[in-house]
Amino acid sequence: MIENLLFELEMAAPQVILGLVNGAFYALLSLGLAIIFGMLNVINFAHGAQFMMGAFVAWMLLAWAGIPYWGALVLAPLLVGVFGMAVERTMIARLYKLDHLYGLLLTFGLALIIEGVFRNGFGSSGLPYAPPPEFGALDLDFDFLFLPGYRVWVVIASAAMCLLTWLVIEKTKIGAYLRAATERPELVQAFGINVPRMMTLTYGAGVALAAFAGVLAAPIYSVNPAMGANFIITVFAVVVIGGMGSIMGSVVTGFALGLIEGMTRVIYPEASATVVFVIMAIVLLTRPAGLFGRG
Amino acid sequence: MADTTIAVAAPLSAHEEAGFLGFTRAQALAFGLLLAFVLVSPFFLYPVFLMKILCFALFACAFNLLIGYVGLLSFGHAAFFGMGGYVTAHAAKVWGLTPELAILAGGVVGCVLGVGIGWLAIRRSGIYFAMITLAAAQMVYFFCLQAPFTGGEDGIQQVPRGALFGVIPLGADFTLYWVVAVVFLAGFLLIHRIVHSPFGQVMKAVRENEPRATSLGYRTDDYKLMAFVLSGTLSGVAGGTKALVFGIATLTDVNWTMSGEVVLMTLVGGLGTVFGPVVGAAVIVTMQNYLAEFGAWVTVIQGVIFVACVLAFRRGVVGEIGNLLKVRL
Secondary structure (H helix, E strand, O other): HHHHHHHHHHHHHHHHHHHHHHHHHHHHHHHHHHHHHHHOOOOOOHHOOOHHHHHHHHHHHHHHHHHHHHHHHHHHHHHHHHHHHHHHHHHHHHHHOOHHHHHHHHHHHHHHHHHHHHOOOOOOOOOOOOHHHHHHOOOOEOOOOOOOHHHHHHHHHHHHHHHHHHHHHHHOOHHHHHHHHHHHHHHHOOOOHHHHHHHHHHHHHHHHHHHHHHHOOOOOOOOEEEOOHHHHHHHHHHHHHOOOOHHHHHHHHHHHEEEEEEEEHOOOOHHHHHHHHHHHHHHHOOOOOOOOOOO | OOOOOOOOOOOHHHHHOOOHOOOOOHHHHHHHHHHHHHHHHHOOOHHHHHHHHHHHHHHHHHHHHHHHHOOOOOOOHHHHHHHHHHHHHHHHHHHOHHHHHHHHHHHHHHHHHHHHHHHHHOOHHHHHHHHHHHHHHHHHHHHHHHHHHHHHOEEEEOOOOOEEEEEEEEEOOOHHHHHHHHHHHHHHHHHHHHHHHHHHHHHHHHOOOOOHEEEEEEEHHHHHHHHHHHHHHHHHHHHHHHHHHOOOOOOOHHOOOHHHHHHHHHHHHHHOOOHHHHHHHHHHHHHHHHHHHHHHHHHHHHHHHHHHHHHOOOOOHHHHHHHHOEEEE
């Protein structure tokens, strides 16, 4: 009996861990989406493409400039973030007075452009990016399970970044401005705070979070133009489930859904791709505003 | 007003109210041109290419019924189009149904899916509605990827065109063209009829001011769901017709990129215009045809058109023409 249970655990553990790693990405991506949506009222469809850009920039930094993983982890989000700010200034800023759906359509077009450009430049087969060897120290070796250190690092790094973002928004002065500007932009502007610039910075920060997730993902998945598109639709479902009202809510929902997906892969593998959407349907039927949403 | 909201179809003003099938004079003229084009073009252009345009035009018109008249942006219409294609292909190939029944089966599955997805999605509006439909359509995609009857990555190939009513064989492109033309025109006029019926008036009222429509005693959710189901049904018919024309149903038609494509067609032609989706479908299909050799650049060009339309060209081709001539098309 106990042996049987151990065997089950042996089978299940890797999938559950894999789920947690996926959850780490869901959390980072839905966090970025939630921050952008809160401030700009735009659903950033290009989020997946910007995630992919982060991974590609990391690969380019290594292959072309010899800058290793740690440098990329800082540089890639900055570079992609600056790109995001340029996009916000030149295009998205023109749409704030229009129906919010135009923001969705614009960023969808941007996602097509970015993906197409990378597919032309690098093909769709994918490029390898080796994880740095120092993560060997984090390897977890149980009798029944070997867990590569890099995956442990991804979960830690993602959780730390989410926590840091939460601290910045909840505990710092700039975070207070941000929260205030989300609620009442005109009033905040009347107090002399440059709200348009805050919007640019917010979009840049959200995009940088996506790129950070992309760098984290580069050693796990092959770096390819479609890597973002595969993630982003699931992340949309995660966002609908969590509701975009709270920062912590999107983080918790992201990790939880990754875990649930991993467990489903053990219990009923055929449903693992769709379980997030089924949960979305259930949440919509019972709490249409989302688990952490406010109306 | 017309600039800030996404839907631009305005109610008719009194002097515009007009006769033939509820078309205004300008619209009747435009419909005459469309009809003439449908009748004459197969004698000059390659019928398969024209049939592709007509299928996508019907698809885009069905999509426009939602965004243009109810103000709901669906990002999951590929689910109806693709599933319609699969079911029609399966019905024609495995069940051996005649083409008209096979296309009908595609419409039925679009209807059933529309009830399911619409029932979920109308609980939210705006951006959430778009995300929910996208996610639900992705679920349909995964279903098609795994379900045995769809043939997975291979799709359903070598679908027979069969004989209309079991009598008229449709193997020749030129013969099939007239069937597709009738399907398209019937769908187009049906949508026009729906929009101008009392039901359509309530639909537009929901778009303009939902709380007010509710206060007048209309069950707005029922109207939204009904419009969604109609749109899904016609999308299924369009997908089924396309599967018969090309003899193949694949994952491409159920993928989220197809949902984006129909949005693009409608946007290029003009959201909320009667003829915009038709023009948009013709433009995009022609473009894909001529740019096919450039491979992945087609995606980039489509993206650029998307961005350009949203930033500078929100009325679309037909909307701009209508604006110039001061008529609604």
